[in-house]
Amino acid sequence: MSIDRDLSASIAVTxxxxxxxxxxxxxxxxxxxxxxxxxxxxxxxxxxxxxxxxAAQRIADLRQFQxxxxxxxxxxxxxxxxxxxxxxxxxxxxxxxxNLIRDDTGEEFLARMRLAATTDAGFRERWALFxxxxxxxxxxxxxxxxxxxxxxxxxxRPRVFDRFENLLVASTMHPAMLLYLDQAQSVGPDSRVAGMxxxxxxxxxxxxGLNENLAREVMELHTLGVGSGYTQADVTEFARAxxxxxxxxPNEHPYAAGKTPGEFVFRPGFHEPGARRIxxxxxxxxxxxxxxxxLTDLARHPATxxxxxxxxxxxxxxxxxPPALTARLEASFNASGGRLDALAATLxxxxxxxxxxxxxxxxxxxxxxxxxxxAGLAPGELxxxxxxxxxxxxxxxxxxxxxxWDETAGDWAxxxxxxxxxxxxxAFAQATAPVAGQPLELARNTLGARLSPAVxxxxxxxxxxxxxxxxxxxxxxxxxx
Amino acid sequence: xxxxxxxxxxxxxxxxxxxxxxxxxxGRQAFAASDEALSRRKLVVFVCRGAMDxxxxxxxxxxxxxxxxxxxxxIASFGQPNGALPLDDTFGLHPKLATVHALALxxxxxxxxxxxxxxxxRSHFEAQDVLESGTAAVYAESxxxxxxxxxxxxxxxxxxxxxxxxxxxxxLRGAIQAASWSPxxxxxxxxxxxxxxxxxxxxxxxxxxALASGLQTEAMAKIATAAGGPAMAANGPQAxxxxxxxxxxxxxxxxxxxxxxxxxRDLGVTLAHFMTEPGGPQxxxxxxxxxxxxxxxxxxxxxxxxxxxYMDAAIDGLSSGLGAEWRNTVVLVATEFGRTARINGTKGTxxxxxSTALVLGGGLKRGGIIGxxxxxxxxxxFENRDTYPALDMRALFKGVLAEQMGVERRALDTTxxxxxxxxxxxxxxx
Numbered sequence: 087m088s089i090d091r092d093l094s095a096s097i098a099v100t101x102x103x104x105x106x107x108x109x110x111x112x113x114x115x116x117x118x119x120x121x122x123x124x125x126x127x128x129x130x131x132x133x134x135x136x137x138x139x140x141a142a143q144r145i146a147d148l149r150q151f152q153x154x155x156x157x158x159x160x161x162x163x164x165x166x167x168x169x170x171x172x173x174x175x176x177x178x179x180x181x182x183x184x185n186l187i188r189d190d191t192g193e194e195f196l197a198r199m200r201l202a203a204t205t206d207a208g209f210r211e212r213w214a215l216f217x218x219x220x221x222x223x224x225x226x227x228x229x230x231x232x233x234x235x236x237x238x239x240x241x242x243r244p245r246v247f248d249r250f251e252n253l254l255v256a257s258t259m260h261p262a263m264l265l266y267l268d269q270a271q272s273v274g275p276d277s278r279v280a281g282m283x284x285x286x287x288x289x290x291x292x293x294x295g296l297n298e299n300l301a302r303e304v305m306e307l308h309t310l311g312v313g314s315g316y317t318q319a320d321v322t323e324f325a326r327a328x329x330x331x332x333x334x335x336p337n338e339h340p341y342a343a344g345k346t347p348g349e350f351v352f353r354p355g356f357h358e359p360g361a362r363r364i365x366x367x368x369x370x371x372x373x374x375x376x377x378x379x380x381l382t383d384l385a386r387h388p389a390t391x392x393x394x395x396x397x398x399x400x401x402x403x404x405x406x407x408p409p410a411l412t413a414r415l416e417a418s419f420n421a422s423g424g425r426l427d428a429l430a431a432t433l434x435x436x437x438x439x440x441x442x443x444x445x446x447x448x449x450x451x452x453x454x455x456x457x458x459x460x461a462g463l464a465p466g467e468l469x470x471x472x473x474x475x476x477x478x479x480x481x482x483x484x485x486x487x488x489x490x491w492d493e494t495a496g497d498w499a500x501x502x503x504x505x506x507x508x509x510x511x512x513a514f515a516q517a518t519a520p521v522a523g524q525p526l527e528l529a530r531n532t533l534g535a536r537l538s539p540a541v542x543x544x545x546x547x548x549x550x551x552x553x554x555x556x557x558x559x560x561x562x563x564x565x566x567x
Numbered sequence: 568x569x570x571x572x573x574x575x576x577x578x579x580x581x582x583x584x585x586x587x588x589x590x591x592x593x594g595r596q597a598f599a600a601s602d603e604a605l606s607r608r609k610l611v612v613f614v615c616r617g618a619m620d621x622x623x624x625x626x627x628x629x630x631x632x633x634x635x636x637x638x639x640x641x642i643a644s645f646g647q648p649n650g651a652l653p654l655d656d657t658f659g660l661h662p663k664l665a666t667v668h669a670l671a672l673x674x675x676x677x678x679x680x681x682x683x684x685x686x687x688x689r690s691h692f693e694a695q696d697v698l699e700s701g702t703a704a705v706y707a708e709s710x711x712x713x714x715x716x717x718x719x720x721x722x723x724x725x726x727x728x729x730x731x732x733x734x735x736x737x738x739l740r741g742a743i744q745a746a747s748w749s750p751x752x753x754x755x756x757x758x759x760x761x762x763x764x765x766x767x768x769x770x771x772x773x774x775x776x777a778l779a780s781g782l783q784t785e786a787m788a789k790i791a792t793a794a795g796g797p798a799m800a801a802n803g804p805q806a807x808x809x810x811x812x813x814x815x816x817x818x819x820x821x822x823x824x825x826x827x828x829x830x831x832r833d834l835g836v837t838l839a840h841f842m843t844e845p846g847g848p849q850x851x852x853x854x855x856x857x858x859x860x861x862x863x864x865x866x867x868x869x870x871x872x873x874x875x876x877y878m879d880a881a882i883d884g885l886s887s888g889l890g891a892e893w894r895n896t897v898v899l900v901a902t903e904f905g906r907t908a909r910i911n912g913t914k915g916t917x918x919x920x921x922s923t924a925l926v927l928g929g930g931l932k933r934g935g936i937i938g939x940x941x942x943x944x945x946x947x948x949f950e951n952r953d954t955y956p957a958l959d960m961r962a963l964f965k966g967v968l969a970e971q972m973g974v975e976r977r978a979l980d981t982t983x984x985x986x987x988x989x990x991x992x993x994x995x996x997x
Contacts, residue, residue, distance in 0.1 A: 226857070268862040271913045280912075295912015299861040302689070302918065312690045313705065318950065321689075447773065477749065486856050487617065489692050496709075499773050500735035500747040501781030508778075512760060544763055553759065560764050562771050 094118040096534030097440055101567045102402065102433075103208025105456025110208075111534040122434045125207040126427050131214035131243040132205060134197035139190070141236035141261045142334075142348030148232050149336045149347070151183045187232055191225065192468045194235035195482040199451075199465055203458040213430060214238075214246050215451075216401050220394075221257040221308060222490035223266045225483040230266045234483040237262035250394065250424035251385035258304060258381060259350050261333045267300035267488065274329040274358025282355075296358075301325035303488045309384040311393030316365060323362045327369060327377040330357030391419040394429075397493075402433060404445035405494040411438035444536070444566035447495035450478035452567070453507060457559055460532040461518045474510050478503055508560055515555035525554030536563045605973045609842055609896040611851045611885065612713060613878065614738060616695060617859030619902035620916055621923030621954060623871055624664070625678040629657035632943035638910040640866045649867035654678065655935060662867050663876040666883040670927055677996075679937035679963055681921040683904055683956030689918035691859065694903035699738035701961060703986045712983050713850060714741030716968050719978035729784070729841060729848035731834065739852045744776040746784040746848065748841070787844055788837075824873055828880040835884025843892050849972075853881070858902060862913035882927065894929030897971045897997060901960060907952050908943055921954030924963055928971075932995050937963065959990045966993030 098118040099106045114121040139147070205211050218238050225231035241260040245253040257263055264270040273280050273295055280295070301324040306312045334351045345351055352374040362369045362376065367383065369376050384390060395415035399407030418432035433439055448456065454471060458464055465471045472482050479498070485491050492498070520528060529537050529545050541561040548554035558564060626642040627633050628651045634641045642661060643650040651659025652668040658680060660668045670676040686697040686705065693705045701712025717726045718741070728745040730736055739745040761782055768775040834853075841847050857874050864871050878900070886893050905922025926937065938958030941947045949955045961984050968974040968983065969992050980988040 268913055268915070271862065273912050275912070295910075297861055297911055297913045297915070298917050299859075306690050306692075312688060312693045318689065479749075487691060487859070495773055496735060496737075496740055499777050500730070501744070501777045501779075501784060502747040502749050503735075503781075504774060504777045505781035505785055508760060508764065540767055544767055548763075549759070553763075556760055557763060557767070560760070561767060562774055565774065 090535070091115055091118065092535040093442055094440060095121075096536045097442070098122050099208065100456070100533070100536065101444075101446065102212065102439075104202055104205070104212055104452065105208070105459040105567075106532050106534065107204075107206075107459045108462050108528075108531045110206075110459075111531065119434050122209045123431060125210040126247055126430050127210070128247060128427070129244070130246045130248065131210055132201060132207065133239055133243060134194070134201045136193065136197045138194055138197070138235060138239065140348075141233045141240060142346055144187075144190070144232040144236055145229070145261060145265075145333065145348030146336065146346070148187060148229055151187060153336075154183060187228075191231050191235060191483065192472065195472070196465060196468045198235070198238070199455065199471060202451075202455045203464040208459075210246075214243055216398065217242050217246050217253065219485070219490035219493075220397065221253075221263070222485045222488050223260075223262045224485040224487070226266075230262060231483065233262035233265065245426075247427040247430065248425075249385075250390075250419070250426055251382055253426065254304075254308060254385050255378065255381050257308070258300070258377075259331065261348060261350055263300070264331060264333055264350070267303055268297045269300040269328060269331055270333045272297035272300075272325065272329050272331075273356045274326060276360075277329060277358055278355040279353075296322070296325050296329065298322055298325035301328055304381070305384065307489055309393065310387055310389040311396075314389035314393070320364050323364045324377070324380055326358040326360075327362045327364070327380050330354060330374065331377060332356060385424055388420065391416045391424070394419060398429070398433065399438075400493055402446075403439050403441065405496070408438045408441075411436050414438075444563060446567045447499050448565055448567055449491060449493075449498055450475050450480040450503070450507075451491075453478075453565070454510075456564070456567075457511070457514055460528070460558070460564075461514075461520075461555075463518055474506075478506050478510075507565070508556075511556045511559040512552070515552040515559065519550075519552040519555040521551070525551055525558070528555065529558050532558060533561075533563055538563055604895075606849075607892070607895045608971055608973070609849050609851075609889075609892065610713075610967065610971055611838070611842075611853065611896065611898045612738060613881075613898065613900040614695070614699065614736060614852065614854050615858050615878070615900060615902040616691070616854060616856040617902075618691060618694075618904050618906055618918055619858040619874075619922060620860060620864065620871060620906040621680060621682075621902075621921065622906070622908065623661055623864070623866075624875065624923040624925070625654070625658050625660055625680050626651045627657050627680065627940070627943065628659050629655075630940075630943050632945070636908045636910070636943055640864050640910050640914060640916075642866055657940065658936065661872065661875050663872045664879045666879045666886070667925060667927065670882075670886065674933040675929055675931055676925060676927040677931060677934060677937055679924040679926065679958055679993075681938055681941050681954050681957035682901075682924045682960050682963060683921045683958075684960045686904070687920065689904060689920070691903060691918075696737060698901060698903045698960065699736060701964065701984045701987075708985070710741030711736070711738035712964065713738050713852060714743055714745065715983045716972065716974050716978075717743050717850060719974050719983055720972065726850060727846070727848040728850040728852070729838075730852045731838060731854075736852050736854050739850075744780050745850075745852075746780045748784045748788055787841060787847065824876065827873070827877050831877045831880035832884035835881040835886075836888035837884075839885050839888025839890075839892075842896075843889060855881075860906070860915045861911070861917060862915040864915040886927070886929075889929075897926065897928035897931070897967055899964070899967060900925035900927075901963075905954050908948055908954055909952065919953035920949045921956040924960065926963070926967065926996060928997065930997055932997060934995060937993055937996070958993075959987075961987045961990045962993050965990065966996050970994070970997040 095111045095115040095118045098114045098121055099110050102122050202211050223230060223234050223237045225234050237260050241256040245256055275295060298321055302321045305316050305321060310316055330353045332351055332353045334345045334347045334349050336347045354373060357373060360371055364380055369379055395412045396407060398415055399411045403411060414436050415429060415432055418429050422428035475482055480491060525545050526542060544557050545554045548557055623642060628642060628644040645651055645653045645659060649662050652662060653659050654671055667676050684694060684697045685703045686694045696705050699711050700708040702708045717728060720726050728739055730739045730745055730747045731749060735747050764778060768778055838851060855878055860871050889896055901924045902922050905919040906916035907919045911917050941955035941957045947955055965979045965984060968979060
């Protein structure tokens with residue numbers, strides 16, 4: 087690396103990491119690349135602090151809640167007493183349960199954000215955030231809202247430095263993904279259950295069909311990428327192969343030996359029998375193994391390596407990433423058999439990733455996290471961050487689609503967003519600006535060699551410490567990484 | 568006051584005269600409306616993300632194949648409980664689209680029931696990019712067709728644009744800085760900071776224009792909301808999902824829907840006030856999401872019905888908030904593609920091709936459906952699964968831009984919709 091060590095330390099902490107805590111840039115200065123490499127570890131990403139339930143537990147709780155609610159409604163209808171929409175939550179067990187469920191999810195998001203704000207391994211956490219977004223599960227409905235947190239903890243965090251293939255399989259099998267992309271109830275048209283449905287003529291309630299949502303998004307978003315050559319027929323065949331990948335229902339026994347409600351289960355009766363032909367290859371009938379084999383091949387497909395390489399380079403370096411960098415990452419993915427620890431090391435060792443130009447504009451989450459890190463603080467309550475993130479267009483756990491949050495400056499640097507960032511910066515600085523010390527010292531700690539003379543001057547001329555901190559937070563070099 | 572031709576049109580005329588071309592060759596469109604009238608013309612585009620099901624928006628209940636294909640999510644026929652609101656012998660509107668239907672009865676709303684972009688990949692993201700960039704292929708343009716249309720309107724017509732929501736949609740991105748706005752703006756705590764930042768951003772091509780535009784819009788928002796726009800609920804244009812926040816949202820599903828619809832109506836009213844202020848935007852884009860109904864889509868009620876009720880409320884707020892200016896306004900509602908004609912195995916529908924676009928406005932010409940109806944006969948379904956794409960979405964966009972906003976054909980064929988010269992604009996809308 088030919089650029090100077092001070093600038094490299096600043097890049098390591100602010101671009102690869104989540105922004106500098108006081109003293110962090112100084113700690114990285116001795117060996118900036120080594121500082122990052124040391125954060126790669128086989129155990130994967132850190133887990134947020136707190137005793138949170140498993141996805142299975144959350145799904146079981148939710149179903150229980152829904153049953154209580156149904157009963158309560160029926161009782162209400164029978165009693166003839168009109169529903170009072172203003173009734174106090176503390177008198178109503180259904181509302182209490184609903185609030186509990188919502189609070190759990192909120193607590194989990196807060197814990198995740200606190201981890202980001204406090205961790206010494208900012209690169210490791212950013213690496214995990216990249217994969218959460220790659221395998222998006224979004225809180226668009228109550229039943230997925232309760233499992234986004236467990237999905238990240240159970241499927242993603244442990245495997246972010248594992249093989250891509252293992253991460254892909256864990257994500258695809260996870261109950262959260264099966265619910266989010268409607269896989270849990272997808273039934274092969276010629277499966278045993280569909281056949282029973284026809285014979286038994288159970289009316290409109292019988293299950294009899296395919297849902298291709300998960301199959302399509304795995305190909306389009308998680309592996310090959312759109313435009314890489316797969317066809318509608320490939321999607322439909324993959325959807326057939328995936329039939330049977332489901333979740334244990336409440337009080338269910340037949341398939342569920344040793345399983346509890348809410349866990350993954352393979353339902354042979356839902357599975358479409360027969361061989362499948364996908365991307366020119368035939369997959370023999372094999373129950374659960376059939377879709378597994380497809381996933382393995384998708385993970386190893388050259389188009390997947392290219393897709394991941396471009397996304398990584400776009401996330402870490404530039405909206406329009408340098409081709410030399412994507413080529414390097416692609417080669418690493420292919421050569422290592424999709425090893426994500428090797429891929430992370432390749433990224434760190436790529437000179438293009440250390441280009442001093444700041445070409446990434448922070449997303450709202452990154453902006454808030456880096457603000458807390460600059461202040462040496464962590465959010466104490468959800469209400470300090472959730473309404474702000476929602477207003478900035480990045481509602482907690484609620485990416486707008488399976489594609490996840492957008493990554494480019496064009497998406498986030500809208501006029502309204504800039505004004506709202508300014509508004510938050512002022513309020514945050516009012517509440518948190520250090521009561522002692524030199525504002526310029528704080529700026530140097532936060533931006534290192536990135537601090538521009540113009541911003542340094544503006545900070546030096548500020549009329550108060552909060553104003554100085556607001557200027558730092560809104561400076562062009564802090565808004566970017 | 569003598570109406571002055573804008574510079575670009577005058578120079579075009581002069582160039583045409585020099586070349587000996589006749590005025591008719593330049594096209595009647597360019598002179599269909601005086602400049603005074605043009606300066607009042609407004610266009611609002613709703614982008615419905617997630618692939619909105621055209622067969623539910625404007626159910627062809629008179630099509631003999633409709634009910635069987637749709638099964639339990641079919642909308643009932645005219646006159647039945649929760650049935651379609653009738654437009655003609657074949658088509659109705661979804662029962663939750665009461666505002667749209669009332670407008671249609673006055674000749675102020677029409678449907679294009681089998682419209683699609685040129686994209687056939689059935690990928691939300693690729694298709695949304697094609698829809699908003701106005702190109703034939705994905706990633707061919709990084710700017711939106713509405714922005715390029717504004718550029719084509721020329722420097723003499725000072726057109727402003729606004730997007731509603733925290734993020735800037737592709738459709739409005741490009742060389743002209745569009746304003747963006749969402750509820751909950753700047754509190755003006757310290758008037759010094761905006762000035763300091765404006766200095767620091769002076770040479771920043773991204774942050775400088777964005778801050779300037781944002782501050783200007785906030786100033787307008789103060790007037791727009793004071794002018795009778797009720798305080799808006801946060802997160803207006805998004806689905807009223809369960810927030811994991813500390814706020815106290817409504818406690819029942821019905822409560823969520825009511826609150827969502829009230830917020831949607833407020834959003835429409837506030838947008839209308841923005842657009843009727845002096846110097847306010849003539850062009851606006853609104854994103855609505857939550858249309859990806861793979862499972863439990865519902866029929867007259869349910870998941871999709873709630874989203875349509877939300878959209879209907881926004882249109883209600885907008886059309887009533889515009890008052891007399893409604894006659895100068897066109898609203899386009901479009902989605903990236905439609906959904907499968909058949910119900911799927913999980914009481915929903917998968918990614919399809921043709922869908923419905925809506926065109927609304929106080930100054931529309933009366934007429935039937937826009938484009939042809941390919942029917943739902945099995946042989947006519949696209950790839951034996953989707954509504955056949957009988958009309959190129961760009962034909963509709965071009966027609967609206969030409970007739971409503973006075974954009975000239977040459978610009979439509981070259982810069983606004985590159986590569987689409989052979990796509991004939993729909994005529995007779997305004």
